[in-house]
Amino acid sequence: MEKYKKYARTSLALAIMSIITPSVSANHLLQNEQGYEEIVPELRAFSELAQQVRYFYPSNAVANSDWDSFLRDSFKVLRDTPSEQRVDKGIELIQAIAPYVQRNVIHLPSVENDESVNVWIQSGASTNHIYFRDLTTGTFQELTQFPYFTQQTYFASTYQGQDIYIPLYLPIDSALLGTAYQAGNPYNLVTNMTGTETCMAAVSSMWAEIQHFWPYFAHVDVNWSQTHLPLFNACIGARNEFEYKVNEQFSLLGDNHVWINYPEEIVPFKHYKLPFTLSYIDEKALVVNRTDFLSLQVELGDELISIDGQTIDYWLDYYKGRTLKAGLTEKEQSLNLLTRYTDSRLVNMVFRKSSGEEYGVTSATVHYKVTGPYKGQGVVPHYSELVRYHENGVAQLMAYNVTVNNLPDVKRLLEKASAIVIDFRHYPTSFQGWKQLFAWLLSTEAKSGTLDFRYQMMPDQTKKFDYTFRQTITPEGAGVNIPLVALSSRSSISQNEHALMFLQDANIPILGVPTAGINGDIVYSHKFGGYQQGGISYIYTGMSARQTNGEALIGVGVLPDMYAPRTAKSIENQEDNQLIQGISYLKKQL
Structure with missing residues (x-):
């Protein structure tokens, strides 16, 4: 046995x-x-x-x-x-x-x-x-x-x-x-x-x-x-x-x-892109990154209102239910698809500035290998450092950059922090890195939401066994004992959400927007050799996950304690308004 x-x-x-x-x-x-x-x-x-x-x-x-x-x-x-x-x-x-x-x-x-x-x-x-x-x-x-x-x-x-x-x-x-x-x-x-x-x-x-x-x-x-x-x-x-x-x-x-x-024999690869990226903010398709291939008339924060004679609402409706994504993630993916092409061509577009002025631009699509660097913060700013200090000794900790190897540097850099913004808006570099970071940061034991590892016994799923468990992070010491706040984004998905739930269970407030709403280890599968050999490849979630309170995570996401979406104004001004609000919150706790 x-x-x-x-x-x-x-x-x-x-x-x-x-x-x-x-x-x-x-x-x-x-x-x-x-x-x-x-x-x-x-x-x-x-x-x-x-x-x-x-x-x-x-x-x-x-x-x-x-x-x-x-x-x-x-x-x-x-x-x-x-x-x-x-x-x-x-x-x-x-x-x-x-x-x-x-x-x-x-x-x-x-x-x-x-x-x-x-x-x-x-x-x-x-x-x-x-x-x-x-x-x-x-x-x-x-x-x-x-x-x-x-x-x-x-x-x-x-x-x-x-x-x-x-x-x-x-x-x-x-x-x-x-x-x-x-x-x-x-x-x-x-x-x-x-x-x-x-x-x-x-x-x-x-x-x-x-x-x-x-x-x-x-x-x-x-x-x-x-x-x-x-x-x-x-x-x-x-x-x-x-x-x-x-x-x-x-x-x-x-x-x-x-x-x-999909294999290229059926679905040709989209190697060409318009020289900018879009995000759905304040119910608008805003330019959040751009390259030098784009007319200088187009500025970050400008709204794309039509492309090749069709409005953005037309395109969002065209892609609705066809992107494999759900919620706001679906609109983000729709805008991503809208800027990708299989060939080099000229595309006619109409933009609108925040002042209401509309103007037309014609741009060529550019091969992805020669687009050059993007300029702009994107919908979720990405920082390359481990720690960045702001006023009043408030430190911004890029938790997504933490690894087991650089964790000693993180601890040293945070020695003088009066409070910490735990930035977890991007997918983490290291699973063990952030878990060990949390063990050092937290003063109390924290648990994840429940995870179900399922054994299937019958074709109709009426007979199954769920091995249900919660992972635990046990503090390695007394914790940092200073005010903390975590940042979430719509890009926070899967492992991000898993991490944020530990912070949530430890009563650390989360500031931002609802996360992507999917957690659980994924399955990779291939049929007839996979897409590179003329077959097809795909990914889906193989293990179910719930919130820390036992409620559904899929389609809901980890909900923030303080709602703080990115705004059109913050994109236009290239300000990280979520970080600014997080710092403001912590300064009030000092």
Whole structure:
């Protein structure tokens, strides 16, 4: 029994992180062999059954099969099968790998208490960073003593109106039956995402990972089952709509970690940019950074009101629900997409100054390698120092720059501080760095919000086990014993939010705006070699997180005690108004 306890201990070494990659866009048409339009609902049903078997049927053949290639090839076989034989053919294809997928429950092998059986133990769709997926063996009686193994011996599913039974435990001898499916491309299909079958297999497998392993369905109002068919249909439509049709479905999750990298064959990379960046501030698209490629008439803080004859409101509406992001993060991403292009071209724009004066500018897009340095603070100013002093001995501590190695320098630099602004508006450099910093700063023990490391047992997520825990930072001494305030921003995401919750639990006030609203370690996944090899790559959140008070974090974020957004005036004047307000607050505490 000791060997199974290692799975509970695995979750004690979690690290929270987020990696975001650039977006891309699309043109031209997907390859589309005729004959798929009418049978897409049948292919969806087949794929849903196959994905249940893929993740929950406990056999060596299932574990060793190339399921994405199996789906791709099976779609071709099913398309070429007469309609009246298609259901039987689908079951036959699956039974070649998993012979005990049965239409009658009496045909399932019996499972005795003292019998050695196979079962999946899994916290993710694959062994991936902190997540694992293992086919394990033990007696049924032994295994079911642990909370991460179901008591049920099978799962009742349906396929095209027929009852189907999938064993969740298999006696060892039974688990050896079936033949693993290996990729050999017997039908000479296109193996990148421009191929209809490859595309459908890829997006369906992406859908299935979310369906079976995404942990936030209890927090987000989304009917994920209804998104599967539109994903299939995206593969038989116009290529210039593909990216947005897929993004529309994954945007419904409201998971600000979600990112999808498409292959250039379908979505050409956007290597060209307008020579400025925008941010959505005071309900305006404001220039927050610019390069020397831009007309000197355009100044930081100017509002972009139209581009190529269309207003900013038009573009925000155009991208709405298509950016993979939620909340204000969605508008930020929309403005980011608006400034990126696949080629060099002239773009006509109209700007407005704070005085109300409007003027037109024509600018060329510039390749990202030659844009040159940006000038401006951006929506969230970034400071390269560790510590910067302000009036009355108030120190600004750039917590996002702290590492284990430079922590001694931080402590030395803060020796004369009368109060500290803990600037945590950017993603941190070092997880261990800020944790050790907090252990030195804080005078009381502080806990994170709750985190759930989930074990999935059933295809419908009705049976799961959450290993719920809170991380603790214990003070290493008496703390600094001076006034503190922390800064948050809309860019504070994931590990930022995790850190801010420790400060929140320690009753250190937070000044700024609600954070991005997503925490929990992420999953990286790739289909058909990933986007660099003609496949597709994507990221989603694999572990759920809550606020320190137990309420939902996703879609809400860490809420500040003192609301202090960036303003149009502060951008125009190049003033860090959040820092100014933080310093003002601390001066009153002295």
